[in-house]
Amino acid sequence: MNDRIKCEKYLSKVMSADEAAKLIYPNATIGMSGFTPAGHAKAVPLAIARRAEATGEKLNLTVMTGASVGDEIDGALTRSGAMKRRTPYQTNSTVRNAINAGEIDYFDVHLSQVAVWAKNGFFGDIDFAIVEIIGIDEEGHLIPSTSIGAANTYIECAKHVILEVNTTQPESLRGIHDVYTVERVPNSKPIPIIHADDRVGTDYYPCDFDKIAAIVYSDIPDKGRSVQPVDEISQKIADNIIELITKETEAGRLPVPLPPLQSGVGGVANAVLAGLKKSNFTDLKVYSEVLQDAVFDLIEAGKISFASGTSLTISPDFEEHYKANFESYRDKIMLRPQEISNHPEVIRRLGIIAMNTAIETDIYGNVNSSHINGTRIMNGIGGSGDFAQNAGLSIFMTPSTAKNGTLSCIVPFITHVDHTEHDIHFLVTEYGYADLRATTPKERARKIIDTCAHPDFRPMLHDYLDRACAQCAHKHTPQLLGEVFQGK
Amino acid sequence: MNDRIKCEKYLSKVMSADEAAKLIYPNATIGMSGFTPAGHAKAVPLAIARRAEATGEKLNLTVMTGASVGDEIDGALTRSGAMKRRTPYQTNSTVRNAINAGEIDYFDVHLSQVAVWAKNGFFGDIDFAIVEIIGIDEEGHLIPSTSIGAANTYIECAKHVILEVNTTQPESLRGIHDVYTVERVPNSKPIPIIHADDRVGTDYYPCDFDKIAAIVYSDIPDKGRSVQPVDEISQKIADNIIELITKETEAGRLPVPLPPLQSGVGGVANAVLAGLKKSNFTDLKVYSEVLQDAVFDLIEAGKISFASGTSLTISPDFEEHYKANFESYRDKIMLRPQEISNHPEVIRRLGIIAMNTAIETDIYGNVNSSHINGTRIMNGIGGSGDFAQNAGLSIFMTPSTAKNGTLSCIVPFITHVDHTEHDIHFLVTEYGYADLRATTPKERARKIIDTCAHPDFRPMLHDYLDRACAQCAHKHTPQLLGEVFQGK
Numbered sequence: 009m010n011d012r013i014k015c016e017k018y019l020s021k022v023m024s025a026d027e028a029a030k031l032i033y034p035n036a037t038i039g040m041s042g043f044t045p046a047g048h049a050k051a052v053p054l055a056i057a058r059r060a061e062a063t064g065e066k067l068n069l070t071v072m073t074g075a076s077v078g079d080e081i082d083g084a085l086t087r088s089g090a091m092k093r094r095t096p097y098q099t100n101s102t103v104r105n106a107i108n109a110g111e112i113d114y115f116d117v118h119l120s121q122v123a124v125w126a127k128n129g130f131f132g133d134i135d136f137a138i139v140e141i142i143g144i145d146e147e148g149h150l151i152p153s154t155s156i157g158a159a160n161t162y163i164e165c166a167k168h169v170i171l172e173v174n175t176t177q178p179e180s181l182r183g184i185h186d187v188y189t190v191e192r193v194p195n196s197k198p199i200p201i202i203h204a205d206d207r208v209g210t211d212y213y214p215c216d217f218d219k220i221a222a223i224v225y226s227d228i229p230d231k232g233r234s235v236q237p238v239d240e241i242s243q244k245i246a247d248n249i250i251e252l253i254t255k256e257t258e259a260g261r262l263p264v265p266l267p268p269l270q271s272g273v274g275g276v277a278n279a280v281l282a283g284l285k286k287s288n289f290t291d292l293k294v295y296s297e298v299l300q301d302a303v304f305d306l307i308e309a310g311k312i313s314f315a316s317g318t319s320l321t322i323s324p325d326f327e328e329h330y331k332a333n334f335e336s337y338r339d340k341i342m343l344r345p346q347e348i349s350n351h352p353e354v355i356r357r358l359g360i361i362a363m364n365t366a367i368e369t370d371i372y373g374n375v376n377s378s379h380i381n382g383t384r385i386m387n388g389i390g391g392s393g394d395f396a397q398n399a400g401l402s403i404f405m406t407p408s409t410a411k412n413g414t415l416s417c418i419v420p421f422i423t424h425v426d427h428t429e430h431d432i433h434f435l436v437t438e439y440g441y442a443d444l445r446a447t448t449p450k451e452r453a454r455k456i457i458d459t460c461a462h463p464d465f466r467p468m469l470h471d472y473l474d475r476a477c478a479q480c481a482h483k484h485t486p487q488l489l490g491e492v493f494q495g496k
Numbered sequence: 497m498n499d500r501i502k503c504e505k506y507l508s509k510v511m512s513a514d515e516a517a518k519l520i521y522p523n524a525t526i527g528m529s530g531f532t533p534a535g536h537a538k539a540v541p542l543a544i545a546r547r548a549e550a551t552g553e554k555l556n557l558t559v560m561t562g563a564s565v566g567d568e569i570d571g572a573l574t575r576s577g578a579m580k581r582r583t584p585y586q587t588n589s590t591v592r593n594a595i596n597a598g599e600i601d602y603f604d605v606h607l608s609q610v611a612v613w614a615k616n617g618f619f620g621d622i623d624f625a626i627v628e629i630i631g632i633d634e635e636g637h638l639i640p641s642t643s644i645g646a647a648n649t650y651i652e653c654a655k656h657v658i659l660e661v662n663t664t665q666p667e668s669l670r671g672i673h674d675v676y677t678v679e680r681v682p683n684s685k686p687i688p689i690i691h692a693d694d695r696v697g698t699d700y701y702p703c704d705f706d707k708i709a710a711i712v713y714s715d716i717p718d719k720g721r722s723v724q725p726v727d728e729i730s731q732k733i734a735d736n737i738i739e740l741i742t743k744e745t746e747a748g749r750l751p752v753p754l755p756p757l758q759s760g761v762g763g764v765a766n767a768v769l770a771g772l773k774k775s776n777f778t779d780l781k782v783y784s785e786v787l788q789d790a791v792f793d794l795i796e797a798g799k800i801s802f803a804s805g806t807s808l809t810i811s812p813d814f815e816e817h818y819k820a821n822f823e824s825y826r827d828k829i830m831l832r833p834q835e836i837s838n839h840p841e842v843i844r845r846l847g848i849i850a851m852n853t854a855i856e857t858d859i860y861g862n863v864n865s866s867h868i869n870g871t872r873i874m875n876g877i878g879g880s881g882d883f884a885q886n887a888g889l890s891i892f893m894t895p896s897t898a899k900n901g902t903l904s905c906i907v908p909f910i911t912h913v914d915h916t917e918h919d920i921h922f923l924v925t926e927y928g929y930a931d932l933r934a935t936t937p938k939e940r941a942r943k944i945i946d947t948c949a950h951p952d953f954r955p956m957l958h959d960y961l962d963r964a965c966a967q968c969a970h971k972h973t974p975q976l977l978g979e980v981f982q983g984k
């Protein structure tokens with residue numbers, strides 16, 4: 009297995025995961041690699057969990073990642089009681105339940121800000137970085153794995169670095185990474201990315217040899233999630249998005265070829281890409297967080313000419329095909345640190361078309377994407393704010409109803425606000441899309457109700473708006489606050 | 497007066513304000529110069545109002561500006577009924593009352609986005625630009641006045657340009673402007689500003705001669721507002737801000753010299769600058785929107801080495817001194833388009849210390865800066881979102897109470913959200929400051945109540961939080977939504 013460590017002197021640092029786990033001291037803050045279950049540290053977190061379970065110590069760890077990670081971190085460290093604090097984004101139900109039960113302290117940070125905050129000390133000291141890599145080359149360069157996320161920042165800022173050399177990841181990944189970091193104020197410079205495919209950094213993580221506390225071999229693979237078949241609602245949302253994008257190009261408000269696309273993971277994102285495959289658009293670019301199956305499908309179809317992300321997740325069904333064809337994708341993909349994939353400067357410059365998902369929205373165009381009923385956290389905002397605040401076109405989408413049609417996802421007043429009316433250009437449901445740009449609150453309300461709300465809920469929403477307009481002394485944003493949360 | 501127009505061929509376009517006003521057709525969208533009562537168009541808007549009053553026509557105009565403007569626009573065009581729509585920011589009570597009465601349609605846009613939206617056609621066609629200048633030089637260059645705001649963008653995008661040559665502004669202003677615009681996607685390039693004082697554009701507005709429909713002489717001066725003496729509460733807020741900034745530098749989280757400062761207009765901003773004058777900080781920079789008296793005072797004191805803004809407002813009391821000393825300020829100040837003064841790219845790169853004012857905040861750190869009781873709009877968000885979302889240090893401040901101490905400005909749930917918990921680092925009142933970075937919602941709530949809330953309201957807020965924590969099934973962001981708007 010040693011052929012993954014090609015620089016002799018690094019071999020002296022090799023130890024078992026259990027030995028490495030012993031280096032972790034109580035109350036430590038640990039920055040881990042991993043972004044949307046890809047490239048996350050696995051062997052050492054599992055070993056930390058084993059240690060905590062075996063000894064019963066209160067480790068009281070603060071765990072930072074890129075974004076969501078696998079059960080090896082969020083599941084194991086929650087169950088073992090080793091983790092006390094968590095940031096910036098999670099999707100694992102074990103940790104989510106612990107957060108909502110008040111057992112784990114969670115805080116939500118824009119993904120682009122993680123690097124800035126870390127470098128400026130806003131998180132306090134970062135004691136350890138635990139980072140998955142695919143190998144170390146002759147020069148001692150650390151080769152990133154299937155995600156970068158905030159790993160480069162954690163390596164830069166941590167006192168001690170623990171590396172997991174994952175031998176299940178193919179060495180052929182070498183070369184798809186572009187590691188670039190923005191220097192701290194007052195030394196920050198413009199990020200020289202002008203096109204989605206601009207290469208501006210190194211294809212390895214710079215790291216001071218003396219900071220490396222342990223190197224561990226790991227043979228635990230990423231577990232890609234299966235892609236769900238696109239349901240009817242997602243398909244309609246995707247169709248509406250493609251229609252509105254097409255209309256924007258026809259009106260000259262969007263250039264052709266389109267600016268790069270950003271979207272979350274999941275059904276609608278896949279359906280949008282599938283729709284674009286059938287469309288007349290060509291020379292598509294992606295500048296997003298996660299590259300998933302559909303992106304590679306469109307590369308093969310000649311539709312996507314370049315895709316930049318910070319993580320690469322392949323579903324089990326697609327894996328064989330993906331591996332067989334990797335060499336044909338290699339020069340059309342790039343993984344960057346999340347500081348760069350989500351950077352306002354680059355997002356605004358490229359004029360990204362951003363597509364993000366809401367839990368609920370209100371009739372005035374504010375968006376809740378993190379808290380069910382205002383109190384139960386789902387995942388956090390992730391990068392949605394980075395993109396929504398800076399996109400050339402900021403689209404939010406949601407099914408018009410939740411809980412089998414019993415709840416409207418469009419309400420008079422949302423229970424938690426993550427994105428304000430100022431950062432949303434289009435709202436899309438399966439019923440249609442509302443162009444919210446340059447509209448007054450009341451104009452927005454009528455558009456949203458008439459085109460996006462489920463027809464069953466339109467009378468109720470119109471009734472609210474009409475009564476608010478009639479009864480409220482102030483007519484700019486009429487509200488009947490006394491009734492918006494009745495029964496909640 | 498012709499010596500202000502030094503290029504012969506422009507003289508053929510000179511006409512009276514009343515003649516120019518006749519060019520305006522009904523339903524037109526007009527982009528006007530002006531930012532925080534400075535450099536706004538005056539003679540032509542007054543003439544438009546006279547025309548509307550004389551003829552009784554329904555002009556139905558959409559009026560866009562940089563930010564707030566003088567009564568010559570917002571007052572006169574409201575009273576005359578000529579204006580139907582207004583964006584992006586206003587502070588004039590006549591227009592505010594008309595908006596809240598439902599007579600004028602207003603919509604709120606981040607100030608940095610005005611240029612982007614205009615260039616991409618999000619506002620629809622812009623029919624006219626009406627822009628105050630101080631003169632036209634031998635080459636036909638248009639020399640900006642006391643503000644730039646969005647005037648350069650309106651000149652670029654409008655079908656017809658009307659210029660007001662204001663002869664009350666001294667020609668010595670020439671040279672303090674730096675007009676730079678970001679090209680539309682896909683041609684946007686990095687903005688080459690690395691330091692607050694970098695000059696990157698021209699000192700005049702580029703403008704196609706054939707687009708100029710009229711040139712009008714104006715002798716209506718800017719009316720600077722008097723600076724109110726700093727009251728005790730503002731002084732304490734300012735003291736707290738200076739204390740927290742000092743502590744941040746001591747902890748190594750802020751560099752010295754400090755990153756450039758941004759602040760709104762008014763008492764606290766002045767008190768902060770007065771406090772900095774007495775502090776040990778030197779080589780201070782400003783990268784903000786409005787340069788007001790206190791900035792010049794600190795330039796004279798050798799404390800501020802450079803100040804960049806988009807407008808320059810001098811109070812009547814300070815005017816004589818300012819004029820007598822202008823030559824000593826000239827190389828230490830610069831006015832930029834608001835697209836640049838408020839650009840996320842530059843704000844993040846420079847690591848700006850942003851100080852903005854809230855109407856109310858909630859215990860979890862969300863901020864309302866636009867709507868009283870969720871329905872009555874005050875001014876709009878202005879540039880507060882541009883700065884808060886991207887600042888190196890994002891500070892919001894508010895007195896702890898309003899309405900003579902009868903209302904707490906810190907509440908369980910705010911009635912309108914303009915800035916979310918993700919974009920606020922410090923909350924400051926006269927009682928203290930709360931560091932909200934890297935904290936969970938409950939931690940934030942306790943800090944805010946214990947350090948920022950007025951002591952009279954702390955028991956009520958603690959009681960809410962305690963009951964929410966006890967009764968709410970989900971412990972991450974506990975709320976008792978059923979009671980938050982009771983009686984509203």
Ligand SMILES: CC(C)(COP(=O)(O)OP(=O)(O)OC[C@H]1O[C@@H](n2cnc3c(N)ncnc32)[C@H](O)[C@@H]1OP(=O)(O)O)[C@@H](O)C(=O)NCCC(=O)NCCS
Pocket residue numbers: 271272273274297364365366367368377378380381386387388389390391392409410411415416417
């Ligand atoms: C918003 C988000 C949670 C939606 O994810 P999703 O998988 O499409 O969500 P679902 O439709 O399955 O809904 C999730 C839960 O919320 C519930 N829900 C959705 N809308 C609801 C509403 N209006 N009221 C009450 N509950 C609602 C669902 O019933 C489901 O509940 P369950 O867990 O009890 O089954 C997710 O996209 C997210 O976390 N976004 C924020 C971060 C982000 O945008 N990342 C991508 C770019 S960076």
Ligand SMILES: CC(C)(COP(=O)(O)OP(=O)(O)OC[C@H]1O[C@@H](n2cnc3c(N)ncnc32)[C@H](O)[C@@H]1OP(=O)(O)O)[C@@H](O)C(=O)NCCC(=O)NCCS
Pocket residue numbers: 759760761762785852853854855856865866868869874875876877878879880897898899903904905906
């Ligand atoms: C927030 C903002 C309105 C505060 O301005 P200000 O002049 O300091 O405000 P005041 O303290 O005078 O309060 C304004 C009004 O709100 C009322 N008010 C303030 N807090 C209140 C509260 N918590 N509840 C109810 N009313 C409140 C005041 O009583 C006053 O009412 P009045 O008009 O009936 O007298 C102003 O800073 C703003 O518009 N900010 C947004 C834009 C911005 O930040 N611009 C600068 C940087 S770009």
